[in-house]
Amino acid sequence: MSGLMFNMICDPSQGGKSNKSKGNEKHERFLGRRRFLEQKGFLKDKQNKKRNEKNNKKKRKKQRHTQINGGDPSKPGAIFPQFTTTLHVRMNEPSCSTQTLSQKPSSSVSSTACTSPGKQTHRVAPRTVGPLKYLAMDCEMVGTGLKGSISELARCSIVSYNGDVIYDKFIKPINLVTDFRTRWSGVRKQDLRNATPFSQAQKEIVKIMTGKVIVGHAIQNDFKALKYFHPACQTRDTSRIPLLNHKAGLPVHEVASLKRLTKALFNKDIQTGKGGHSSVEDAKATMELYKVVEEEWEQTLASQPVC
Incomplete structure (x- = not known):
């Protein structure tokens, strides 16, 4: 009697599918949906969109960091240029003239x-x-x-x-x-x-x-x-x-x-x-x-x- 009860409980064919089998079927369904989305191109576009959003976020963060730390905080108002890159006429009176640089x-x-x-x-x-x-x-x-x-x-x-x-x-x-x-x-x-x-x-x-x-x-x-x-x-x-x-x-x-x-x-x-x-x-x-x-x-x- 005890042997019969053991077979009824442990045999998947008699007691229903095991958790492992259910997990495998669920994974197979997931892979099937993924292959379908990849064939249609939807999944690829979604991945690219996420990747672009991530890259843009990094760029914005880097720009903010540059703006904040572009100068020496110990010298307020200091300017750091970015590199891409004879007399006597009333000498004590500034003239403010603007002429073409030679x-x-x-x-x-x-x-x-x-x-x-x-x-x-x-x-x-x-x-x-x-x-x-x-x-x-x-x-x-x-x-x-x-x-x-x-x-x-x-x-x-x-x-x-x-x-x-x-x-x-x-x-x-x-x-x-x-x-x-x-x-x-x-x-x-x-x-x-x-x-x-x-x-x-x-x-x-x-x-x-x-x-x-x-x-x-x-x-x-x-x-x-x-x-x-x-x-x-x-x-x-x-x-x-x-x-x-x-x-x-x-x-x-x-x-x-x-x-x-x-x-x-x-x-x-x-x-x-x-x-x-x-x-x-x-x-x-x-x-x-x-x-x-x-x-x-x-x-x-x-x-x-x-x-």
Whole structure:
């Protein structure tokens, strides 16, 4: 009797299909539906749609991350460019003239070799790239904060290769000025009453400089006041060129002042009097210094693709 009961319970033919058989039939039905959808093309379209949605979601997430982390959070308002990439007319009165930038058909510098601000890297592009525009910039700073210890931009002047004034404006610092430093800056209180706000001036200046070779004397100080980082491969700092010192008869590794170099090479006096410096005059003098060593300087850079 017990043997009979065991057969009735355990034999699938007598007690119905087992769970394993039911599972196999269910799986077969699923595979059949899947093959049918694949033949009709519905399943493939659905998979592609999901894949595209997933890729688009990743792209949007990456774009948001770039926008949020594109700059250095420790430097609010700083601009980081993306690389795809001489004198005297009322020198203390900004002219704000806008003229056509002159082009220099000499060796060109490629923006494709630009690196981060901390790395001084130069790469000279082949002449077929075409001439790049050369600009010289000089800025004047005033003091803000306790005892004027913080330097902020108060005037910026940009001139072309031929010395034409491209940009010259007084700029209102972000913080309250506590020291105008007029003896050196040439900036007075009345000059800043209707001055251009810093944020607006920053956009105007960066737009002019983007893609250009910028010449300056100790120019990193100007970039710092502007809260801007220009590509090293498109920057020419006349304060750090031994060849220029050599031509001026000065110690090769000495960081000579703009005034001293101009006097030694051109027998010309700048930054004289008690009225302070003129950023226009200084920018023009800087461009003239660059021209003295331009050919040899650019050839040196060309012979050292990465230096």
